[in-house]
Amino acid sequence: MADPETRLDQMVKKLKENECRITPQRLAILKILAFSEGHPSIENIYEQVKVDFPTTSLATVYKTLTLMKELKEVLEIGFADGSNRYDGNKPYPHPHLICINCRKIVDPDLTTLADMTQQLAQDTGFRILNHRLDFFGICPDCQNKK
Amino acid sequence: MADPETRLDQMVKKLKENECRITPQRLAILKILAFSEGHPSIENIYEQVKVDFPTTSLATVYKTLTLMKELKEVLEIGFADGSNRYDGNKPYPHPHLICINCRKIVDPDLTTLADMTQQLAQDTGFRILNHRLDFFGICPDCQNKK
DNA sequence: TTCTTATATGATAATCATTATTAGTAAATA
DNA sequence: TATTTACTAATAATGATTATCATATAAGAA
Structure with a gap:
């Protein structure tokens, strides 16, 4: 993973x-994306922004993420049930390993995928x-x- | 692909x-699923059912597909934008090849996926x-x- | 620094796919 | 054919996302 500060500068x-x-x-939203280890949801990002900017609207979070998505600086991992997650560190397609119990998302190495x-x-x-590609x-x- | 009649019998x-x-x-819905070559959407199935049963409700289509999904007889290919598609012929996870222009969905052979x-x-x-796995x-x- | 103005924000309404509700219908069994 | 109860049709409710628009503000110019 790239250095968060560098990543933030890239996005700015x-x-x-x-x-x-x-x-x-x-x-604030870019910082959250650059520094997050995991793959935060919209709600998750919204809660974090509100710590520093309590009046922030949910619409602003949606609009900023849509913008960064268009600029190819954020990868949206959308699920059919609406539980979308965002990745600002690796904004290009890559496989995911998802725990159906704790919802953790991990990025595995799969070199054979390119072949x-x-x-x-x-x-x-x-x-x-x-x-x-999701497992x-x-x-x-x-x-x-257990 | 299995014989549609056989597939229909399996589902019944x-x-x-x-x-x-x-x-x-x-x-009627099972027939559509068994005989469809492609990967129909809810709306698509709804339109087809209404040819023979014009009073059919959209809710019935949803409920039948949910039921078949639970019985592992239909695979739901859900996208984040809500354009879900259904596969009643291969109701188990398998890769898809999706044309972003004409929306066609093809099932390729990828034997290395298991490895x-x-x-x-x-x-x-x-x-x-x-x-x-979607390409x-x-x-x-x-x-x-072009 | 102050001014200017187009862009961004916040609050809320609108949208739309999906789900829930409920009264009425009909499949299955004896 | 009668009885039971799951199923259907019509419609209301839900909830995540998007659109709207008046107000606020970032950033370049004077």
Whole structure:
């Protein structure tokens, strides 16, 4: 994982390049994204922003995340049940390992995935632009708790 | 792909085993699922049912699909934007190849996925129960249309 | 520093897919 | 064919996300 400060600078730079203003609320949200180890939800980010900016609206959080998503600086991990999560540290497609018990999300190493994608493109003629790979299971911590 | 008639029988049998009634609406929905080549949406299924049963309610379609999902006879491919699709032919996790232009969904062969899953379980200690693998791109048809 | 103005915010209303409710209907069994 | 009770149809409710718009403010210019 990149250094959070560096990551924050990258995101701020991207905003400036696109002539977007650096507001206190935006900066606070970017900080949360850059410094978060996990994969926070909208609600989670909202709660954290409100510590420093209690009047922040939920709509602002949605709008900022949508903006960063468009600028390819945040990866949205959307689930069908609406429990979306966000990753501001690795804003490119990568596999996830998700514990269905404690909701923890881990980023595993899967070097063979690139080979698999290339093979698939060759076999099917598709031009592959993106992917989404999630494994669901029980993490070691939760297995031990039983 | 299995023979649609056989697949239909399997699903009807599963309903009977679980003491669920075989109503005309349910049978119609099961037929659509068994005979569909693609991966129909809720709306798509709803439109098809209404050809034979014009008074069918959308809620009935939702309830039948939820039921079949619980009985593990239908796979729900849910997307964050709400554009869910259903697969009654291969109701177990498998990779998808999705055209972002025409929305076509293809089931590719990826034999290495099983190896990958096992490797991952070994490396991380997770007990992996399920997975979801989607590749997004442009299908050969859409590439040629340009 | 102050001014200017387009952009961002906050509060709330609107949207829309899905779920819950409920009175009435009909499948299954004897 | 009668009885039981799960199922259906119609509609209301829900809840996450998006749109609206008056107000506030970031950032460049004077």
